Amino acid sequence: MRKLVLSILFLPLCHAAQAQSFFEIGVKGGGGASMLFNNNILQDNRVNKTPNLAYSYGAKLGFDFNEKYAIIGEYMFLQMNQNNDFNNFASVNIKRNIQINMIQVPILFRYNNEMGGYVEIGPRLGFTKSVQESGTAAIDVTSKFEQNTYGAVLGFGNVLFATDNIYTTIGLRIDAGMTDLISVAGGKNTPNVYPISNTDFTTSYGTYAVTIPISVQLMLELNWDLGYFARSKCKKRSGFILF
Numbered sequence: 001m002r003k004l005v006l007s008i009l010f011l012p013l014c015h016a017a018q019a020q021s022f023f024e025i026g027v028k029g030g031g032g033a034s035m036l037f038n039n040n041i042l043q044d045n046r047v048n049k050t051p052n053l054a055y056s057y058g059a060k061l062g063f064d065f066n067e068k069y070a071i072i073g074e075y076m077f078l079q080m081n082q083n084n085d086f087n088n089f090a091s092v093n094i095k096r097n098i099q100i101n102m103i104q105v106p107i108l109f110r111y112n113n114e115m116g117g118y119v120e121i122g123p124r125l126g127f128t129k130s131v132q133e134s135g136t137a138a139i140d141v142t143s144k145f146e147q148n149t150y151g152a153v154l155g156f157g158n159v160l161f162a163t164d165n166i167y168t169t170i171g172l173r174i175d176a177g178m179t180d181l182i183s184v185a186g187g188k189n190t191p192n193v194y195p196i197s198n199t200d201f202t203t204s205y206g207t208y209a210v211t212i213p214i215s216v217q218l219m220l221e222l223n224w225d226l227g228y229f230a231r232s233k234c235k236k237r238s239g240f241i242l243f
Contacts, residue, residue: 020066021063021064021065021066022063022064022225022226023061023062023063023064023225023226024061024062024064024070024223024224024225024226025059025060025061025062025223025224025226026059026060026062026221026222026223026224027057027058027059027060027221027222028057028058028059028060028074028076028219028220028221028222029055029056029057029058029219029220030055030056030057030173030217030218030219030220031053031054031055031056031217031218032053032054032055032215032216032217032218033051033052033053033054033215033216033217034051034052034053034054034080034081034082034213034214034215034216035049035051035052035082035213035214035215036082036098036181036211036212036213036214037211037212037213037214038193038209038210038211038212039209040193040196040205040207040208040209041084041196041209044196044203044205046086046087046203047084047085047086047087047196048084048085048086048087049082049083049084050082050083050084050085051082051083052080052081052082052083052097053081054078054079054080054081054215054216054217055078055079055217056076056077056078056079056104056215056217056219057076057077058074058075058076058077058104059074059075060072060073060074060075060221060223061073061074062110062223064225067112068111068112068113069109069110069111069112070109070110070112071107071108071109071110072106072107072108072109072110072120072122073105073106073107073108074104074105074108075103075104075105076103076104076105076106077101077102077103077104078100078101078102078103078104078175078215079099079100079101079102080099080100080102080213080215081097081098081099081100082097082098082100083095083096083097084096084097084098084195086200086201094135094200094201095135096133096134096135096195096198097133097134097135098131098132098133098141098195099131099132099133099134100128100130100131100145100213101129101130101131102126102127102128102129102213103126103127103129104124104125104126104127104151104175105124105125105126105127106122106123106124106125106153107122107123107124108120108121108122108153108155109121109122115158116158116159116162117156117157117158117159118155118156118157118158118159118169118171119155119156120153120154120155120156121152121153121154121155122152122153123150123151123152123153123178124150124151124152124153124175125148125149125150126148126149126150126151126177126213127147127148128142128145128146128147128148128149128181129142130142131144131145133195141186141194143183143185143186144182144183144185144186144187144194145181145182145183145186146179146180146181146182146183147183149177149178149179149180149181149213150177150178150179151175151176151177151178151179151212151213152175152176152178153173153174153175154173154174155171155172155173155174155219156171156172157169157170157171157172157219158170158171165224165225166222166223166224166225167223168221168222168223169220169221169223170218170219170220170221171218171219171221172216172217172218172219173215173216173217173218173219174214174215174216175213175214175215175216175217176212176213176214177212177213177214178212179210179212180210180211180212181210181211181212181213182194182210182211188208189208190208191204191205191206191207191208192204192205193205193208193209193211
């Protein structure tokens, strides 16, 4: 249908116009679970680690080479949470929640199959905006986290419904940090690392372990195809045609 519409629009310029690539824009959002993965804390049976709510929303701009292959840039706000329950430290049963607000910029390669399914993968930049620790009182612990980090994104899903140039998808997205989230102020490269470094439950491990954020979310996406790049075979000219 897309190619038919393009042919009708481009017919006055040349009877042999051919559709090539096109742009799309979209909005998206989702929710799921997240955690801060640190191998030392994971193996410490004094700490009860509980994944908690994560949600994100943002916008995307995609360049589709054809109807199968595309490259996509996104600008996403992510909030992730980590619950920690510390037992048998200086005090008993200390609960802390860590809430991290980040801006993420993934650059993804997407493959779309003929049945409406898709797979996407690629790197992402992460910019830590704020981090709050809540327990007996709310504390700003943003300085204990790196401001700029890197990660990777893997997603897959399927089209829910589609018209000629608008479509929605639903899918699963896995986001994992590839660099340490803890800063020097948070104990980076030392055995006494945040959040174990809090005065209520101070302890030290024999070796240092990096902390990486991990989130798994169910994502909804609404997309609009802006238009095609087309090339006239007879005049060897290219142009962009809006829908």
